[in-house]
Amino acid sequence: MDQGFLARMEQSLLDMKQSIISKIMVNNSDFKAITEGMTPKDVVDTASDDIDRELIGTLSSQDIKQLRLIESALTRVQQGKYGLCIKCGKNIPEGRLEAIPYALMCVECKTLEERKNR
Numbered sequence: 001m002d003q004g005f006l007a008r009m010e011q012s013l014l015d016m017k018q019s020i021i022s023k024i025m026v027n028n029s030d031f032k033a034i035t036e037g038m039t040p041k042d043v044v045d046t047a048s049d050d051i052d053r054e055l056i057g058t059l060s061s062q063d064i065k066q067l068r069l070i071e072s073a074l075t076r077v078q079q080g081k082y083g084l085c086i087k088c089g090k091n092i093p094e095g096r097l098e099a100i101p102y103a104l105m106c107v108e109c110k111t112l113e114e115r116k117n118r
């Protein structure tokens with residue numbers, strides 16, 4: 001994969017993560033209390049590895065879901081596997097990654113997965 005593209009996707013993921021966390025901080029007083037005095041960047045670092053259990057309790061499931069996807073994608077970047085489908089190992093098209101930087105599956109596998117879960 002093109003290194004410039006990879007760097008751009010990694011930056012989008014970090015930006016998305018930061019904006020979710022900032023949004024949570026604005027909307028959630030518990031979260032705000034826990035992270036009081038931290039800058040959004042500190043919070044991102046704190047929340048990095050596995051998001052702190054105490055913080056998880058204060059988050060909406062939608063936000064957690066998205067943060068987890070973003071985390072997984074960032075891990076894939078570090079492992080040098082970003083852009084490869086976690087199911088079939090095929091390359092995920094760059095257009096799809098641009099639309100959804102945290103996409104972990106190709107369209108085919110994602111579709112199968114969604115059908116299975118329905």
Ligand SMILES: [Zn+2]
Nearest residue numbers: 085088106109
């Ligand atoms: Zn696939």
